[in-house]
Structures are given as C-alpha cells and as structure tokens.
Amino acid sequence: MIAFHVVIHRWTLWLALSTGALFLGFTPGYASDSLKTLTIGWTLEECVRYALEHNLSLRQGALQVNGANLDLQAARLAMTPSLNGSAGISFNNGRAIDPFTNTFIERTVESNQLGISGSWLLYQGSQLQHQLRAARLGQGASVQEQEALRNNIALSIANAFLQVLLSKELTAVAEQQRASTVNQLTRIRQLVNAGSMSVDNQYNLEAQLASDEVTLTNAANNAINARIGLALLLQVPDPERFEVAVPDTASLRGAAWSAGSANALYRDAVGRQPQVIAADLRLNQSLFNLKATKALRYPRVGAFVNLSTLFASTSQQFVMLGEYDSLPIGFLKNAPSQIVVQPIPKYRTSLVPRGEQFRNNLGSGMGLSLSIPLWNNGQVRIAEQRSRNAMELARLQSEQSRNTLYSDITRAVTDYRAAVARLSTNQINLDAQKANYTLAAKRYEEGLLPLADYLNAKNRLQIAESSWLQAYYEEIFRLKVLAFYEGNFSWKNP
Numbered sequence: 336m337i338a339f340h341v342v343i344h345r346w347t348l349w350l351a352l353s354t355g356a357l358f359l360g361f362t363p364g365y366a367s368d369s370l371k372t373l374t375i376g377w378t379l380e381e382c383v384r385y386a387l388e389h390n391l392s393l394r395q396g397a398l399q400v401n402g403a404n405l406d407l408q409a410a411r412l413a414m415t416p417s418l419n420g421s422a423g424i425s426f427n428n429g430r431a432i433d434p435f436t437n438t439f440i441e442r443t444v445e446s447n448q449l450g451i452s453g454s455w456l457l458y459q460g461s462q463l464q465h466q467l468r469a470a471r472l473g474q475g476a477s478v479q480e481q482e483a484l485r486n487n488i489a490l491s492i493a494n495a496f497l498q499v500l501l502s503k504e505l506t507a508v509a510e511q512q513r514a515s516t517v518n519q520l521t522r523i524r525q526l527v528n529a530g531s532m533s534v535d536n537q538y539n540l541e542a543q544l545a546s547d548e549v550t551l552t553n554a555a556n557n558a559i560n561a562r563i564g565l566a567l568l569l570q571v572p573d574p575e576r577f578e579v580a581v582p583d584t585a586s587l588r589g590a591a592w593s594a595g596s597a598n599a600l601y602r603d604a605v606g607r608q609p610q611v612i613a614a615d616l617r618l619n620q621s622l623f624n625l626k627a628t629k630a631l632r633y634p635r636v637g638a639f640v641n642l643s644t645l646f647a648s649t650s651q652q653f654v655m656l657g658e659y660d661s662l663p664i665g666f667l668k669n670a671p672s673q674i675v676v677q678p679i680p681k682y683r684t685s686l687v688p689r690g691e692q693f694r695n696n697l698g699s700g701m702g703l704s705l706s707i708p709l710w711n712n713g714q715v716r717i718a719e720q721r722s723r724n725a726m727e728l729a730r731l732q733s734e735q736s737r738n739t740l741y742s743d744i745t746r747a748v749t750d751y752r753a754a755v756a757r758l759s760t761n762q763i764n765l766d767a768q769k770a771n772y773t774l775a776a777k778r779y780e781e782g783l784l785p786l787a788d789y790l791n792a793k794n795r796l797q798i799a800e801s802s803w804l805q806a807y808y809e810e811i812f813r814l815k816v817l818a819f820y821e822g823n824f825s826w827k828n829p
Contacts, residue, residue, distance in 0.1 A: 379493060393484060495565040509555075651685065751816070
C-alpha cells in the first residue's frame with residue numbers, strides 16, 4: 336500500500352484532495368448519526384461532512400470563534416455610557432446620628448439609600464477605538480483559522496479515503512493474479528494426470544499459488560486497515576460495518592495541469608489561503624493593540640451623573656388632634672386670683688411614609704472628571720514593550736506563512752511533474768509487461784517456455800500493475816494539490 340511522502344503544508348495537501356475529488360463528480364450524500372449509509376458505502380462528501388459535524392477540534396475552534404465574537408461585542412459596548420443602580424438598608428442600635436436632625440439619639444434607626452449613577456468616557460487617547468479595531472481584526476482572524484482547520488479536517492479525510500481506494504485496487508490486482516494462477520494450475524494438473532507434463536511443474540505452480548495467497552491476504556488486510564483507519568478518523572460508532580462507495584476512478588484524474596510557473600501560482604494563491612489571511616489579520620490586530628497600549632499615556636476625560644434619595648425611620652410628622660391643654664403662665668396684677676393660662680394644642684407623631692421620604696429627599700448631581708497619568712509604577716511602559724514584542728512576533732509569523740506557502744507551491748509543482756513522469760514510465764513498463772506476459776503464457780501453453788520463466792513474467796506483471804496503480808493515485812494527489820492552489824475546485828461547507 337502506497338504512502339505518499341508529502342513535504343508541502345499538510346492541510347493544503349489534504350484540502351486539495353477533498354475539494355478536487357468533489358469537484359470531479361463524487362456522488363453527493365449526507366451522513367448522519369444513524370449511519371444509514373453504512374450498508375451501501377460512504378461517499379467522500381459524506382465522510383467529509385460527517386467529520387466536519389462531529390470533529391472535536393472543530394468544536395473547540397467554534398468556541399474560539401464565538402469567544403472572538405464576544406470580544407468584538409464587548410469592544411463595541413465599551414464605547415457606550417455605563418449606568419449603575421444602588422440600594423442599601425442599614426440598622427443602627429443604641430446611640431446613633433439622626434440623618435435628618437444630625438443629632439444623637441438612643442434608638443434603633445433604619446435607613447435606606449437608593450441611587451443611580453452613570454458615566455461616559457469622553458476621551459482616552461482613542462484607546463477604545465483602537466481596541467475595537469483590534470477586536471474586529473481578531474474576529475476575522477479566528478474565522479480564517481477555523482476555515483483552515485476545516486480544510487485540515489477535510490483533507491485528512493480525503494487522504495484516508497484515497498488510501499482506501501488504492502488498497503481496494505491493489506487487492507483486486509492480487510485477486511486477479513491468484514485467479515490466473517488457479518486457472519493455470521488446473522490445466523497443469525490435467526496435463527500431469529494425462530502424463531503429458533512432469534509433476535514438478537504442478538509443484539512449482541502450487542508454490543506460486545501459495546505465494547499469491549499470501550500477497551492477496553496482505554493486500555486484503557491492508558484494505559481492511561485502511562477502511563477501519565478512515566472509520567476511526569471519522570469516529571463513527573461501528574467501524575467494522577463502515578464501507579466506502581467506490582467512485583469511477585477514471586473521473587478522479589481529470590485534465591492534466593496546464594503548464595505554469597510556481598511564482599505565478601504563488602501570486603494567485605497567496606491571497607486565498609486562510610492561514611496567510613489569518614496571519615495578516617493577526618499582524619494588523621497587534622498593531623492596534625500597540626496603539627491602544629500607547630493611549631494609556633494620555634489624559635482621560637469623563638462625564639458622570641447621579642441621582643439619589645434616602646429614607647430614615649426617625650423622620651416623623653406631627654398630626655394635630657383638635658384638642659388643647661392649658662398651661663398656667665401667670666396671673667392678673669389687679670386680680671391675683673385670676674390665673675392666666677396658655678393653650679397648648681394636642682398632637683401625635685407618625686413616621687413619614689417611605690415613598691414620601693424618597694420623593695422629598697431626591698437629589699441629583701453631574702460633572703466632568705479629568706485623570707492625568709503621572710506615574711504608574713512603569714506598568715504602561717512594560718505593557719507597551721510587550722505589545723511591541725507581540726507585533727514583531729505577528730510580523731514574523733506573517734512572513735513565515737508566506738515563505739511556507741511559496742515553498743509548498745514550488746514543491747507541489749515539482750512533485751506533480753515528477754509524478755507525471757513516474758506515471759508515464761510505469762505506463763510504458765506496464766504495457767511491456769502485459770505484452771511479455773501474454774507471449775510467455777502462450778509459449779508456456781505450447782511447451783516452448785520453462786515454467787520458471789513463465790512465473791517470472793507473471794510476477795513482473797503483478798509488480799508493474801501495483802507500481803502503476805501507486806503512480807496513478809499519486810499523480811491524482813499531486814494534481815489536486817495544484818488544483819487547490821489554483822482555486823479550481825467547488826467546495827461548499829455543510
């Protein structure tokens with residue numbers, strides 16, 4: 336079973352396979368948790384869709400995108416005024432100060448305080464604006480990183496799917512070789528029984544049949560391992576029952592890649608690759624983060640407004656009863672027996688209602704505040720240095736993503752041309768081995784060729800067929816990589 340040794344960026348290779356195969360006509364379908372397609376075989380699109388719906392890494396990536404969306408929302412709301420309400424209740428026992436009379440009293444006093452306050456940062460060196468732009472860029476980068484992760488998952492599935500198809504092809508070749516040996520052995524046994532051929536020919540073919548059985552068993556085991564490996568990669572509940580739908584292999588290959596240079600392909604592809612776009616967005620995000628940090632050195636101007644009221648259980652009101660008491664205050668000079676009294680009205684006290692106190696004690700205030708940073712223990716300077724380091728790191732990562740992409744594309748072009756040449760060479764060898772085997776079989780049947788020479792021709796044909804199949808699928812792989820970089824594929828996210 337072939338193992339393609341690919342040196343370009345892993346996720347781009349895998350995406351090329353999946354998208355190219357889908358573009359060239361895989362039967363569309365949709366896998367579900369019920370696994371209803373297990374009995375008829377999964378198409379590549381079903382495999383990819385199932386993986387994109389159930390992969391744990393993608394779920395984690397979706398949470399990261401959601402976190403970036405929340406950061407953006409928080410940055411937007413940070414530019415709006417803030418409004419806060421407050422309420423409190425307290426009980427003072429013993430000697431306390433009456434909040435209305437401001438005198439000491441000996442009793443339990445209940446008091447309530449209600450308030451609402453708002454503030455709005457008017458100027459802060461454009462810090463909030465820079466943070467908003469940084470959050471917007473970070474959200475875009477998270478989306479691109481999630482898209483790159485989706486490509487990674489899709490391509491890993493496509494790569495495993497292609498290995499399953501190749502293992503099936505190699506198993507079919509082994510079965511054909513075994514069937515050919517069985518047919519030849521049947522004929523030889525008849526000739527041996529008739530006395531027309533020595534028994535050593537029969538023994539040699541029986542040994543060849545045993546060798547073909549071993550080859551077939553190994554090929555079948557490789558096919559099973561490839562199939563179950565894909566099922567485990569998908570994390571389906573029942574890997575043993577998992578099966579793939581074999582497409583028309585002729586439709587996989589498609590048209591040969593038109594001649595072009597790696598430089599031209601790189602110039603066209605660099606603006607489409609999500610990992611490059613994400614790296615650029617992270618670089619711009621770090622720039623605005625640095626600007627937001629620098630804004631900490633500027634003064635801050637804010638506006639505030641507040642509204643408050645209170646209630647106290649010591650607030651009393653007087654209610655006249657309409658009755659009077661008399662208080663002697665003297666007597667008449669000319670008639671000492673006549674006492675002079677002063678009327679004193681009778682009254683009672685009651686607690687001022689809570690709602691009335693809240694209305695009567697309502698107060699408000701507003702104003703502006705100014706804060707000028709003078710010395711903050713060097714924290715702003717350190718934060719600015721960290722932001723500069725983060726920006727430089729993002730710049731290097733952006734440059735590295737471009738260098739990696741250019742290296743990947745250059746190697747993809749080289750690998751494709753080598754794969755085309757390898758397939759052409761294997762095609763010539765396969766045609767020659769087929770012709771040689773046909774001639775050898777005919778001469779052997781006529782008794783003009785030793786059995787050993789016939790078996791050698793047969794084994795060389797089997798090797799040529801296996802080599803051609805590996806070269807064929809490798810050429811498909813390399814072609815889809817280039818198709819991915821060119822953008823010549825159709826991929827719709829489920």
